[in-house]
Amino acid sequence: MKRTRATKEESNLEKENKDYLLFKGCLIPSSLPYMEVAARRALEILEIKITETDNFSCCPDPIGIKAISELTWLSMGARNLCIAQEIGKDILTLCNGCYETLKETSHALSEDSELLEKVNKILLPLNRKYEGNTIVKHIAEVLYLDIGTNQITNMIKKPLYGLKVAAFYGCHLVRPSDVMNFDDPEEPKSLDELIVALGADSLPRMRKMFCCGAPLLGVNMDLSLNIAKENLDNIKTSGVDCIVTLCPFCQTQFDRNQKVVERRFNKEYNLPVFYYPELLCLALGVDPYQLGFDLHIVKVDQVLNKIK
Amino acid sequence: MVDAGHHPKINVLTYSELEEVRGFVGNFKVKVKKKPRFVIPEKCNGCGLCVDVCPIEVPNEFDEGTTTRKAIYVPFAQAVPLVYTIDMDACIECFKCIEACGKLEAIDFSQKEEIIELDIGTIIVATGYDIYDPTPIKQYGYGRYPNVLTALELERLLDESGPTMGKLYRPSDMKAPGKVAFIQCVGSRDDIHEYCSGFCCMYTIKNSLILREKYPDLDISIYYMDIRTPSKGYEEFYRRAREEGIKFIQGKPSEIAQDPNNHNLFIYSEDLAKGKAIRDEVDIVILSTAAEPRPDSRTLGSKLGVTSGPSGFYMESHPKLKPIDTPTEGVFIAGSSQGPKDIPYSVAQGSAASSRASRILSSPEWEIEPLIAFVDADKCRNVRKKCGICETRCPYGAIIAPEGKPAYVIGAKCHGCGTCVADCPEGAITQLHYTDVQIVAQIHAILREKPEEKILVFTCHWCSFGAADTAGNSHLKYPPDNRIIKVMCSGRLDRKFIYEAFRIGAGMVLASGCHPQDCHYITGQHHAERRLKAVPKILERAGISPERFSVKWMSASEGQTFSKVMKESSETLKSIGIERIKEENEKAKPELEKRIKTFREDPDVAKILLADEKVDIEA
Amino acid sequence: MEIEKDLEKLIEEIGGEDFQKKVQVCYQCGTCVGGCPVAWVNENFNPRKIMLALSRGEIDEIINNDLLWFCCYCHTCLERCPQKIPVSEIIVKLKNIAAKVRGIPEGYVNELKMIAKTGRISSISSATERRREQLNLPKLVQTSVEKDIKRILKQTGTNLFLEKEIKK
């Protein structure tokens, strides 16, 4: 934790005019555009500039594609990193999956020169060459380390006092910890502190770092929903008003599949699910109607009413 | 403890720190820092009135923070001497204790730190161990979940005179628990501490049986990887625990979760016998944490000339033959400062150490290893001009160079590292049993046949030779092309030995010794490192590829490293090739000849050189 | 390029003996199972048993079992292993072998197809575009992505999984 604190101070110094290359990913822009809206608005208000490019492909998926062929996974990841390298900017991702793929690819290729050579050979016909050491940041990392919770507290206009929230980090934000090196893998603090910065309360619960189960959606729906149920049970018993995620996969699993779990196990949860930038936007005073809350499957009205 | 305190011949110095040790076996001069306790022991009768009036409370270290103590305190009820101490980090100097003490006038706020000097014959180090703080193992939630205890905390709670008068409560709500679970190997046998802490299995079984006796209805389970019961009567004890209905579940728990509403704990683990993941709801979890060396063991060790192994515990002279002795004669180790051990083993070792010590104390004279150095007064240049290099080299102050007179060695103080020998510019100092003649003769003997195919390895007695020994003991394989010459310390390594080896055609030379912090002669390795730094450059200038000479530091336990280094060196040797080695050696000969000039001047060494050269010619 | 099916060669490719050695220090404590979300909901999935089989050289046993694909790659096992064995990473490597020897699950085939076609894992439909327009988001455009991705897939031999699928 000490390490995180140190970087927090350091990066606060150099945050002036920070400009990132936005990596939208696949799932957010096509299926969950409301997440993109919130992220864009939040970054705009917090004065973080973003550049965009149309050249990015899928990150690719660290579960499916990596399982099929690690080399393909690395090469496609390296291709995306090449693009960032050409533009000369650090990558900002909105999704834990993209975050892991790009950060781990960058890490692996910087550590292992043989592997880098191998990947560059594959990229040769594409007229691309990866040099290594591209910096990849998750939006939570930018908010927590670059801007800092104090700054966020100072900027919010409508504090979310009294809102009880379950923080759901998602696996790949913090694990594997020696690659991600962002927050503690067992007892992370960043999202909790970010939530507290908005005036809301982040409540403790059992098995906070349990996987959401989304990676198994394409392999075995049954297992995936069972894992989601374990999480929803734990979240529900902790007595929160809503869930806050940092990843479109967790978001899908809890928002879209909540009803499926409810039906299958004959239970009722009724837990609205927010992407953290959505809550941030609300606290920063963005009009809820601009954020596309109607696209949420679990209706968020109860939460919006509570924070009014 | 009380007996020791009353014994006329035992002087107990508590609340004191070792400052400095000088001298040698039988004649140690020891400086001890007595910290001020602000209470005069002779006047204090231990009544405890001062404690009642003290307004400040801090966590009690003896009770592992399960309760508090006052700023004026005795560590524990049986402490010897039973004298109060004021903790100045907590005291606010209200002087209420002075008022309470009244006519006894035992409290003295003007006390200062005091250094006392003692004449000591032998020293036994028995500084014990520390308990690993399991907070970094975040998944077990120690420090976050109130109902997760360490085994030592449980031990205090179960003590009849402890903070809860021997009752076990859930710290979160002070209710009696219905179900408790022990988790074994917390912080040992993993990436935190590689070793097995040894006694945790037994104390867990002991505590589970005490709990069973106190609370017959309590549900007790023990999560373990292996239960280790290697000593006499231990396995029977384990069997008794099973008979008493204590559940043993094989499987290391992956995480402990806490129900935020009622502080109940959930253990998530695999039950290996069933082969599936299980969840267990319990009231209290007790972590059997690892034993670890005390944080200041290395600093204390360096004052005493006792080294620590990779795990941080003190190293014995020889793991099998000299388990109590240390490299410094007259200093012995006992108990858990040497490694984790249980009570009978500690008592046995303590008794052994005291009898080893009394051997020295009871004899009027003590024979030391004859490995000492002496100065040839005729050669010493200190007579002609101020030199005194040898004096600066000796870490023990055993060699003295008075102005205008030849230097001399105090035999009993000399530990025999040979650093002064190697650094004497005139070659005036000789070390018995490791004379230049003897070492050069070894070099010549080893390199008599096919020298270019051989790797000459210089090792120090304690570490790198130990590493070679360990490699052999552990049946590690490495190529047979190396030849070892042992010296007491790498500090003895004269550069001329290396030049001589190359001059007569060695394929490779490897100098080795201990890691900097482990040197058994305190600074010997440091001087060797400094001296050997220049060698590769000189060799390169002479025409010898620098990779043919290398320096490696390793500790006695690093058998793996030794075999790895030998394998690598062997490969380097092969990759260079005999032809090139021969060529290089031929080219370098004149330059090397110059560098060993002083050897030729020494008649005894010259004899060996000449004899060998004659053999060459005859051949 | 063709899908390699020789097991020994495949193991050699991912590091051979060293790869297997990584798990030989495993002392079968079960930490990986206790924290595994999949083992929690499915009794048969057991990463410890996978490590056991691997350390004994019984790799074909692992890859012939469909359970391997159930690993959800959450890295909990990797974080908590007391011997620092990268369990999840090892399972990925085993999955790579299994993919070549026995093929991949249907869900992943669809994903791969989508990637080969569009370079993304989710399609951009006109409905998506409409929704983005409503939310004032810029249009989704892609340039030169598909061609690049196809090349990468061909170079790394991953496209063979697709061809095989098409033949079916």
Added chain:
Amino acid sequence: MKRGTPVKIDKRDKLILEMKTITKEYSLTLDKDLCCGCEICTIICPKEALSLIDAQIENGSLIEKPKIDADPDKCIYCGECVILCPYNAFKLKVNGKETIPSVDLEAFPTLIREIEVDVKKCIPDCKLACQEGCPFEAIEVIYEKEIEVSKKEKKAEGSEKERKLAKSQEKKKKIEKIKKIIDVKIDKEKCTYCSKCVYDCPYNAIKVTKPIEGKISINYELMPKRFKAAADVCPTKAITYDEKKDKLKLEDKWCLFCGACRLVSPENAIILERTRILHEYIESGAWNKALEKLISPEELAKELRIKAENKIRYWILESRVP
């Protein structure tokens, strides 16, 4: 983190230091809203566990008041800060109960601070000046009220609209009037004994004993222009800022001599000296030390001399010469 290791919990409105063992729990809470960032606790803390974070001042006005930071490793929960904080911002709890062990064991005195209201002197036409003027909302006046309706003649004629308007105005004209003051309640938790109410009260009904006595003055030459931070920080409103004249106004009658204004002002611009602290009789080295730090050594010497004289008198009277 071993059991009993103290921790710091920094919340939006509270700073908490906690030391939890199984049998005992200590917690020291600083209410950030009540704290004005004066220096008293940092001066007297015997273990230097408390420190000040400087205020933020922009263009002469206060952006953020000075804050107190605490070091959990140094704090020993002696409670000295609790006793001396003029604004009751600190709370010490042992096992959940509010108490100060050092006071119970006579290592620290309690301050003499009193407030008395003579309700008999209260006359209803004061318009509750004490309640309205209290900077800490600690005074609640309980009174009987009477509703007086102004009896303006209603215009009978006029359009309906006008009549409606008149009706609404009529409502507004209902004036609450205080008939009799029954009691004046002082919330001792909130009251800082600043004695502002004494001077607000037109009838001399309130008497206050201030715990700290001293002298304060402003050196206007050193004060920058348009500087109002000193007024912004003052919790008792003893310093006010006059916008028109661009001048700080000082009213030392209800100054608590806490020194918050001195902290935010330029050096030597505010001259402050604490001369006396009213406290119960006590003999304690720790208290003497606190006095020495808080008031001048000369004043301490005076106090010690009085103590010594008392002692001698006692000995003589009881003829118990030591």
